[in-house]
Amino acid sequence: MNNLNVLIIHQNFPGQFRHLAPWLADQGHKVVCLGDKHNIRASASNLPFRLIGYNARTDTRSKSHHYIHSFERAVRRGQDVTQACIKLRNKGFQPDLIVGHPAWGEMLFLRDIFPNPKIVTYFEYFYRAHGGDVNFDAEFPSTLDTHLKLRIRNSTQLHALSDCNVGVSPTEWQRSTYPKHEQARIRVIHEGVDTNDLKPNSAAEFRLSDGRILTRKEQVVTFISRNLEPYRGFHIFMRALPELQRRLPLAHFIIVGADGVSYGRPPSSPHQSYREQLLAEVGANLDITRVHFTGRLPYAYFVDLLQVSKLHVYLTYPFVLSWSMLEAMACGAPVLGSATPPVCELIEDGINGFLFDFFDQKQLIEKAVKILAEDTTNVRAAARCKIEQEYSIRSNSLPAYRSLLDELF
Numbered sequence: 001m002n003n004l005n006v007l008i009i010h011q012n013f014p015g016q017f018r019h020l021a022p023w024l025a026d027q028g029h030k031v032v033c034l035g036d037k038h039n040i041r042a043s044a045s046n047l048p049f050r051l052i053g054y055n056a057r058t059d060t061r062s063k064s065h066h067y068i069h070s071f072e073r074a075v076r077r078g079q080d081v082t083q084a085c086i087k088l089r090n091k092g093f094q095p096d097l098i099v100g101h102p103a104w105g106e107m108l109f110l111r112d113i114f115p116n117p118k119i120v121t122y123f124e125y126f127y128r129a130h131g132g133d134v135n136f137d138a139e140f141p142s143t144l145d146t147h148l149k150l151r152i153r154n155s156t157q158l159h160a161l162s163d164c165n166v167g168v169s170p171t172e173w174q175r176s177t178y179p180k181h182e183q184a185r186i187r188v189i190h191e192g193v194d195t196n197d198l199k200p201n202s203a204a205e206f207r208l209s210d211g212r213i214l215t216r217k218e219q220v221v222t223f224i225s226r227n228l229e230p231y232r233g234f235h236i237f238m239r240a241l242p243e244l245q246r247r248l249p250l251a252h253f254i255i256v257g258a259d260g261v262s263y264g265r266p267p268s269s270p271h272q273s274y275r276e277q278l279l280a281e282v283g284a285n286l287d288i289t290r291v292h293f294t295g296r297l298p299y300a301y302f303v304d305l306l307q308v309s310k311l312h313v314y315l316t317y318p319f320v321l322s323w324s325m326l327e328a329m330a331c332g333a334p335v336l337g338s339a340t341p342p343v344c345e346l347i348e349d350g351i352n353g354f355l356f357d358f359f360d361q362k363q364l365i366e367k368a369v370k371i372l373a374e375d376t377t378n379v380r381a382a383a384r385c386k387i388e389q390e391y392s393i394r395s396n397s398l399p400a401y402r403s404l405l406d407e408l409f
Helices: 020-026 066-090 144-153 155-163 172-176 234-247 274-285 299-308 323-330 361-373 377-390 393-408
Strands: 005-009 030-036 050-054 097-100 118-122 166-169 186-188 220-227 252-258 291-295 311-314 335-338 354-356
Touching: 005 020, 005 066, 020 030, 020 393, 030 066, 050 066, 066 144, 066 155, 118 155, 118 393, 144 155, 166 172, 166 393, 172 186, 220 234, 220 299, 220 323, 234 252, 234 274, 234 361, 252 299, 299 323, 311 323, 311 361, 323 335, 323 377, 335 361, 354 361, 377 393
Parallel strands: 005 030, 005 097, 030 050, 097 118, 118 166, 166 186, 220 252, 220 311, 252 291, 311 335, 335 354
Antiparallel strands: none
8 A cells, every 4th residue: 555645534633533643644644634723732743744723614593494503514614624625635635535523514525625535434423313312311301303303413424424435433333323224334443542551550649639649549439521411421420429428438439521511401500510410419418528520631640540440430321432431441440331332342241340220320339339349350350451452552443444444545
């Protein structure tokens, strides 16, 4: 395979391409990356590829049917990316390969600007009314209107399926959400975990905001989500927390995540966040000196926390699997996960982690107490082995991409 001109597109670059982009550049390919200039944070001077921020127009209120508001935003973003691509083309850049995420509309018009490249599209999740996130949690019921709207929400992905040469999904279950007649065109390649950086460390320390230092000697229970919200079971965990504290009087509970909403609906008024809402519900029954909300953490501190964790609690709707669960497994933190499809793809109960029913707070509590009282050495080792053997950047993800490129070129 000769050196290629590669265009990588993600509105929040690097997103799922944080390992792929530098690896392609290191292989000698000329790599240009596009991202929304308001979102991208990396300094282009420190990267082995060219990073360009495109101008995404400010969203305006649409008077059209509410089903197509998100698709209108996608069309506008697709046009914004089109302008950036025209500038690249006018400067002589012709990609041989385009890699991108279609959800926000960035891939809509690429074939009109660059008709000849091979296109590899990242297919993360296909929305549906049954068997996924919608209608999973009775506390947040959906309506027929919601179901109909999902068909339009999938529009960008359907366009991407028609244009791409091959698709990539990170897990078997996420691929299974796509129409059956399209699944054969989608490879399962997880973006990978850096098992060199993410590994057990018996000497790790995590400093709390008040200056106290936690180590592997303490009972540290972790809960991590980009945003603290129901899709990641925050409401289930918080309602179990008072009894968890009573049963585990020495444990510190470290809760990582911001107060926004990535998925689903916002909290009910007057609460500004689910953290505020759940603290209003259960806060009077908590020993707040042992509950630590950190917000989002710099990555190095995040790794330190996973390395001192004696128990990592992870919940998710049937939806996109979080990187944090794999990272916890790589760091040797025993994971107690919800027995939902994306989690069950990786965790075997009692073998390389532990499972409980998403909605069963009593089971969550009983299993957490039992795990912290047991020797989990074998389970932690098996979890680490699972990640090393099947989800390593160097051993799995990048070799899989190399094989894919060999087939395409």
